[in-house]
Amino acid sequence: MLLIRAPLRVSFGGGGTDLPAYYERHGGLVISAAISRYCYALVEETPDGAGSVVSADYATQFRWSPARLPTMQPPLALAKAALRECAERGELDRGVALALAADAPPGSGLGSSSAMTVALMQALATRYDHPLSKPEIADRACALEIERLGMPIGKQDQYASAYGGVNMIEFARDGVRVSPVRLSEATHAAFRARLLLFWTGRTRDSASILRDQRQATSAEQPEVVARLSRLKAFAGEMRDALEAGDLDAFGDLLDAAWQTKRRLSSAVSSAAIDEWYEAAKRAGARGGKITGAGGGGFLLVFAPPQRQDAVRDALAQRGLTEAPFAGFDNAGVARVGRLPRDWRLRFVSKSMDRRGLRAAGSA
Numbered sequence: 606m607l608l609i610r611a612p613l614r615v616s617f618g619g620g621g622t623d624l625p626a627y628y629e630r631h632g633g634l635v636i637s638a639a640i641s642r643y644c645y646a647l648v649e650e651t652p653d654g655a656g657s658v659v660s661a662d663y664a665t666q667f668r669w670s671p672a673r674l675p676t677m678q679p680p681l682a683l684a685k686a687a688l689r690e691c692a693e694r695g696e697l698d699r700g701v702a703l704a705l706a707a708d709a710p711p712g713s714g715l716g717s718s719s720a721m722t723v724a725l726m727q728a729l730a731t732r733y734d735h736p737l738s739k740p741e742i743a744d745r746a747c748a749l750e751i752e753r754l755g756m757p758i759g760k761q762d763q764y765a766s767a768y769g770g771v772n773m774i775e776f777a778r779d780g781v782r783v784s785p786v787r788l789s790e791a792t793h794a795a796f797r798a799r800l801l802l803f804w805t806g807r808t809r810d811s812a813s814i815l816r817d818q819r820q821a822t823s824a825e826q827p828e829v830v831a832r833l834s835r836l837k838a839f840a841g842e843m844r845d846a847l848e849a850g851d852l853d854a855f856g857d858l859l860d861a862a863w864q865t866k867r868r869l870s871s872a873v874s875s876a877a878i879d880e881w882y883e884a885a886k887r888a889g890a891r892g893g894k895i896t897g898a899g900g901g902g903f904l905l906v907f908a909p910p911q912r913q914d915a916v917r918d919a920l921a922q923r924g925l926t927e928a929p930f931a932g933f934d935n936a937g938v939a940r941v942g943r944l945p946r947d948w949r950l951r952f953v954s955k956s957m958d959r960r961g962l963r964a965a966g967s968a
Contacts, residue, residue, distance in 0.1 A: 606649040607732050608941050611724035612639035612934035613708065613715040614765035615800070615896055615905055617855075618862045619840030621833050621869065623759030623776050631830070633776035635761045636786065636840045636847075639769040641931040642708035644720040646728035651700035658684045661706035662717075677754065683718065686753050687725045690745070696733045703728070709928075713804070714897025716762030722746040723766045723938050731940060739937055743767035743781070769937030771796075773844050792850040797932050799852060799891075799907050801916065803925040805881070807901030835865050856891025856907045863894040872900050881923055888912060888919040903928060 614637050622633035651657075656674075659666040660681055667685075669675045674692055675685045684703065691697040705725065709715045723746045730737050737745065746763040750756045760781060764774050768783050771793075775782040788796065839862040846854040863882070867874040874882075878895055881904055885893055889912025896903045904925065908916045917927060 606647060607728060609646045609648075609724045609728040609731065609938065610643040610941050611646075611720040611727070611766045611938040612769055612936075613642045613644065613717055613720050614639050614762060615715065615802070616761060616765070617840070617859060617894075618843045619837050620761065620866065620897075621759070622837045622840075623761040623774070624757075625759075627830070627833050628776035629778045631834060631837075633759075634837045634840045635774045635776075636772070636843045637761060637765045637774065638771040639765050639934040639937065640715075641934050642715065642928075643934075644707040644717055644724045644766075645705065646721070646724040647704040648728045648732045649702050650732070651702050654700035656688070656701050656703075658688075658703045658705065660684070661704075662711050682754060683722060683750070684725060686749055687722065687729060690726070690749055690753065691729045691733070694735075696730060696735050698733070701729070701732065709903075712902065714895060714902030716766060716897065718756075719746060719750060719758070719762030720766040722750055723763055727938050739767045740781075740783075742938055767938050769933075770935045771847075771933060773840070786844055787848050789850060792847065792852070793933075795852055796847065796855075798910055799856070801906040801908060801913060802896075802928040802930060803881075803904045803906065803920050804928050805878070805895075805901055805904055805925055829869060832865050832869055836862055839865070853891065859892030859894060859907050860886075861892075863892065866894065875900070878904070881920060881925060884919045884923060885916050888915040890916050 616635060616637040619633065619635035622628055622631070623635055624633075627633055655668065655670055657666060657668040658681055663680060665680050667675060667681060674689055677686045677689060684705065688697060688701075703725070705721060707717045707721060709717050711717055723742055726745055726749065727737055727742050743764045746767070747760050750758060750763070751760070760776060761774055764781055764783055765772065771786045771788060773784045773786055775784070839858050843855055843858050846852070846858060874895065882893060885904070885906050885908070890906045890908040893904060893906040895901070896905050904920070906916055920927075
């Protein structure tokens with residue numbers, strides 16, 4: 606039995622410029638960090654050639670016969686598409702049983718769909734002796750989600766999860782470039798110490814938000830393109846502030862970028878999100894944002910250590926739950942060991958209990 610994990614991510618600036626509708630014309634740029642929350646894929650061979658997938662996050666499973674792969678339809682279309690992809694490449698010549706689980710609910714804005722794709726495809730490739738490099742797994746994950754499944758998403762999540770670390774990721778018509786942000790040891794520790802995550806209790810459909818943005822960008826609506834270009838500029842300025850060790854400037858840029866992003870679409874924010882954000886600012890936060898495309902999920906807050914208790918109190922009074930994470934993940938997608946053969950279902954159960962932050966009805 607083989608266990609692969611891929612980290613979730615928080616994106617600080619440039620989100621939306623990783624959509625082809627923007628970067629193929631103007632070039633995209635994102636600043637993001639992989640964090641110590643993960644998607645897991647556990648895989649083992651089956652003696653009879655049949656297959657199965659069990660998902661903790663959706664509380665469901667499916668099975669198929671050796672002679673016929675499943676069609677790419679819900680539930681778990683992502684896993685079915687990954688299996689077909691591997692089979693078409695000649696990498697799935699034996700039966701396989703998969704167990705999938707994540708450290709965050711689906712639709713929470715931490716890139717869990719793409720991180721799961723990265724973990725799942727690397728697990729299958731490694732099991733069948735075709736382990737992939739980080740650029741290969743990111744590229745395959747993008748192709749699976751965007752081309753095969755037609756999801757209206759960008760490319761930042763797959764690369765953030767595959768590579769790990771704090772990165773500047775550039776997108777162009779001819780490819781993707783990942784460059785680590787050069788942080789001193791002191792800045793790295795201080796930067797991490799200022800980041801807080803809070804679960805809003807609301808999941809959202811990022812595809813609908815991104816689909817609207819893609820359509821507006823494709824139509825070259827001037828106000829949308831101008832805001833995306835400003836978000837790209839903010840991302841570059843954030844990189845410069847981090848490398849200079851100027852965390853106050855980074856916090857101010859994070860705030861300015863959120864104020865720009867929330868104007869991209871009425872679905873990015875809401876009256877409740879605006880109130881939570883302003884409460885955090887009044888309590889001493891320097892900046893923040895809703896993670897992912899917006900609309901719900903996690904609220905990321907950037908606050909100096911001496912103001913964090915006040916921020917926690919302000920958001921707890923409004924029903925938000927803090928979601929601690931140990932730090933940044935610098936490894937990216939990785940094999941984390943083998944488990945006893947009877948551990949597959951117990952692993953899924955433990956993952957569901959451990960996350961503890963699932964939204965009602967998210968299964």
